[in-house]
Amino acid sequence: MSRLIRGVSKNARFVLVDTKDIVQEALDIHKCSPTAISSFGRLLSAAIIMGATLKGEDILTLRTTTNGPLSNMLATVNKNGVKGYLSNPEVDLPSKANGEPDVQNLVGQGTLHVIKDLGLKDPYIGVSTITSGEIAYDIAYYYVTSEQTPTVIALGVELENEKIVKSAGGYMIQLLPGAEETFIVELEKKIAAIRGVSELFKGGMDLERILHLIYEDMSDEEHEKLIEDYEILDSKEIKYSCDCSKEKFFKGIITLGKGEIEEILAEKGEVEAQCHFCGKSYVFKREELEEIL
Numbered sequence: 273m274s275r276l277i278r279g280v281s282k283n284a285r286f287v288l289v290d291t292k293d294i295v296q297e298a299l300d301i302h303k304c305s306p307t308a309i310s311s312f313g314r315l316l317s318a319a320i321i322m323g324a325t326l327k328g329e330d331i332l333t334l335r336t337t338t339n340g341p342l343s344n345m346l347a348t349v350n351k352n353g354v355k356g357y358l359s360n361p362e363v364d365l366p367s368k369a370n371g372e373p374d375v376q377n378l379v380g381q382g383t384l385h386v387i388k389d390l391g392l393k394d395p396y397i398g399v400s401t402i403t404s405g406e407i408a409y410d411i412a413y414y415y416v417t418s419e420q421t422p423t424v425i426a427l428g429v430e431l432e433n434e435k436i437v438k439s440a441g442g443y444m445i446q447l448l449p450g451a452e453e454t455f456i457v458e459l460e461k462k463i464a465a466i467r468g469v470s471e472l473f474k475g476g477m478d479l480e481r482i483l484h485l486i487y488e489d490m491s492d493e494e495h496e497k498l499i500e501d502y503e504i505l506d507s508k509e510i511k512y513s514c515d516c517s518k519e520k521f522f523k524g525i526i527t528l529g530k531g532e533i534e535e536i537l538a539e540k541g542e543v544e545a546q547c548h549f550c551g552k553s554y555v556f557k558r559e560e561l562e563e564i565l
């Protein structure tokens with residue numbers, strides 16, 4: 273089960289996610305290469321983290337347009353879950369010398385769009401530069417430059433083999449306005465000292481344990497003291513979720529226009545449309561389209 277916890281301490285707020293099942297589903301749907309799912313899984317995890325407080329009909333979308341072989345990715349999240357697609361799921365690169373997937377070069381450099389539709393008249397659209405291609409760094413960069421919020425993000429996807437996800441997830445810590453210098457120093461020390469996300473999951477840690485690890489005071493030998501107390505405000509299950517339906521696709525097909533629909537029917541005998549997000553396919557026979565022909 274994929275899950276999220278979020279909360280606050282005196283000087284920061286935090287979100288942690290375990291997205292193994294979601295990334296597995298994304299791998300199954302999109303038939304991604306190992307490096308592509310490592311990149312896409314990071315983006316899906318980032319979207320969930322950034323959308324942790326979405327309510328009602330709110331939607332947050334991350335879109336990357338980059339010059340690496342992966343080219344474009346999109347992840348969109350609402351209170352029910354996350355979904356996404358990528359333009360070139362099959363592209364791959366050899367692993368780096370240390371065995372890590374070469375996410376940086378598969379993604380490359382380019383632009384990150386952060387689109388928040390919070391039910392206001394116009395959605396908020398933030399644009400930021402992707403310089404590392406490593407996703408976590410690029411999202412942190414967005415927060416610092418576009419929202420002036422000092423942010424630490426760590427993301428990881430580890431595969432068992434080409435078809436099985438071993439672990440996926442990550443965490444984000446954001447300083448609250450006026451955060452104390454001593455806390456910032458302690459947190460920086462801690463983040464620099466702890467292992468990567470995949471390593472933490474591999475060690476069997478759950479989200480609560482990772483959170484404790486981030487906040488535990490290294491000067492205390494038993495690691496029982498904390499840098500500061502924190503409170504978990506929300507803990508919930510999250511899913512890969514697509515809300516497509518035949519009705520929605522019908523509306524899309526109408527926009528093709530009568531001429532094109534007739535052409536497809538003449539050639540194939542039916543109109544088939546496939547959902548980019550979940551791979552589900554919808555077939556319309558002539559009699560279902562009669563009212564618009």
Ligand SMILES: [Zn+2]
Nearest residue numbers: 514516547550
């Ligand atoms: Zn769908």
